[in-house]
Amino acid sequence: MGKLKLGIIGCGGIANQKHFPALSKFKELCELVAFCDVVVERAEKSAKQYGTEDAKVYSDYHELLKDTSIDIVHVLTPNVNTSS
Ligand SMILES: NC(=O)c1ccc[n+]([C@@H]2O[C@H](COP(=O)([O-])OP(=O)(O)OC[C@H]3O[C@@H](n4cnc5c(N)ncnc54)[C@H](O)[C@@H]3O)[C@@H](O)[C@H]2O)c1
Numbered sequence: 001m002g003k004l005k006l007g008i009i010g011c012g013g014i015a016n017q018k019h020f021p022a023l024s025k026f027k028e029l030c031e032l033v034a035f036c037d038v039v040v041e042r043a044e045k046s047a048k049q050y051g052t053e054d055a056k057v058y059s060d061y062h063e064l065l066k067d068t069s070i071d072i073v074h075v076l077t078p079n080v081n082t083s084s
Pocket of ligand 1: 010015042
């Protein structure tokens with residue numbers, strides 16, 4: 001079986017402090033192939049640091065979810081609406 005392909009929505013604190021370092025320990029099992037953040041620079045930085053060479057970067061999570069090759073999505077966005 002090939003590696004599980006992961007997509008990440010929200011590349012902020014919990015992603016960088018917990019999820020990315022933890023997932024990095026399981027490189028034989030999974031690979032990070034897509035990163036999304038509304039602040040796209042965060043997705044770009046995370047993709048460079050933790051993603052596969054051809055990892056995709058998005059600012060709109062709808063676009064990431066269109067990629068049917070992704071097996072698992074981690075949703076790491078705030079659970080409250082901070083825009084109002
Ligand atoms: N940071 C921690 O140590 C910690 C610990 C336990 C639980 N959590 C939980 O994790 C979740 C995320 O917290 P955090 O601290 O990582 O917040 P954060 O603000 O550091 O990161 C969230 C990221 O999501 C991005 N984002 C917001 N809306 C988005 C959208 N619609 N599409 C794409 N990206 C979007 C933001 O730009 C930001 O980069 C929260 O529910 C929080 O309660 C965090």
